[in-house]
Amino acid sequence: MGAQWKQKGREQSAAAKGRVFTKLAKEIMVASRTGGPDPSTNSRLRLAVEAAKRASMTKDTLERAIKKGAGLLDDQAAFETVVYEGFAPHQVPVIVECLTDNKNRTAPNIRLLFKKGQLGAGGSVSWDFNRRGAVEASAPASGEDPEEAAIEAGAQEVEAADEGQHRFITEPTDLDAVSKALAARGWTVTAANLVWIPKNPVKLEGEARAEVEAFLAAIDEDDDVQHLYVGLA
Numbered sequence: 001m002g003a004q005w006k007q008k009g010r011e012q013s014a015a016a017k018g019r020v021f022t023k024l025a026k027e028i029m030v031a032s033r034t035g036g037p038d039p040s041t042n043s044r045l046r047l048a049v050e051a052a053k054r055a056s057m058t059k060d061t062l063e064r065a066i067k068k069g070a071g072l073l074d075d076q077a078a079f080e081t082v083v084y085e086g087f088a089p090h091q092v093p094v095i096v097e098c099l100t101d102n103k104n105r106t107a108p109n110i111r112l113l114f115k116k117g118q119l120g121a122g123g124s125v126s127w128d129f130n131r132r133g134a135v136e137a138s139a140p141a142s143g144e145d146p147e148e149a150a151i152e153a154g155a156q157e158v159e160a161a162d163e164g165q166h167r168f169i170t171e172p173t174d175l176d177a178v179s180k181a182l183a184a185r186g187w188t189v190t191a192a193n194l195v196w197i198p199k200n201p202v203k204l205e206g207e208a209r210a211e212v213e214a215f216l217a218a219i220d221e222d223d224d225v226q227h228l229y230v231g232l233a
Contacts, residue, residue: 004134004195005216005230006162017055022223024052025065026099029077032069043176047191054190077101081226084110085126086119088215092202093125093231098224106224113219128231129196133175135168136161140186153181165190169197198231 027048035042039049045066052062068077082103084096094117100106111119135155139146146166150158155168155178170178172194179192204212212232220228 005228028065029069032066037066037070085124088117088212095196095229097227099226100224133170134195135179136191137187137189153178196229201231201233203233
């Protein structure tokens with residue numbers, strides 16, 4: 001399933017687009033709060049802004065999210081990361097990363113969403129994942145062999161990603177260095193994040209797989225859920 005589970009064929013309804021914008025705005029606010037409101041000196045914010053632009057977020061909404069995160073508006077953002085672990089149907093391990101301003105809202109929502117699975121304690125499934133960095137990037141116009149780029153930039157491995165991009169897997173401490181090295185070689189970096197990669201992904205087909213996909217889609221639609229990682233082959 002790659003580094004992060006994403007819904008396939010998400011409907012471009014107003015509600016779905018609104019959820020995407022909510023998650024992008026949260027990432028922008030957190031990036032602005034932790035690294036400052038200037039994208040030129042804050043790589044996390046720069047990538048978040050670029051992702052928001054690709055999703056057609058308006059300039060006003062984008063700038064407000066930056067200012068709100070940086071504390072430049074009266075209604076300051078105070079989001080924190082909360083991680084939940086458990087199992088989808090058929091004992092498929094799942095890690096859910098949330099960005100929330102109200103844990104008392106998020107916790108019961110996640111418990112309800114896990115009714116068809118099993119919510120576990122911290123560490124109950126993360127032992128079956130590797131913590132890694134993941135850089136998604138597009139090759140330069142002149143072309144370059146991804147394997148060669150991975151070696152030269154210091155990545156552990158490289159794999160195909162969505163929309164013709166490649167995903168470079170790194171040690172967590174090498175994430176920023178690899179991202180900068182790829183950019184210096186002419187690659188267009190579109191995302192650079194710490195991720196969870198399953199060690200022993202479960203293989204499912206037919207109705208069983210459809211059941212797990214439906215479970216994951218319901219979790220992904222919650223506004224507080226920022227990233228969703230699953231051990232599904």
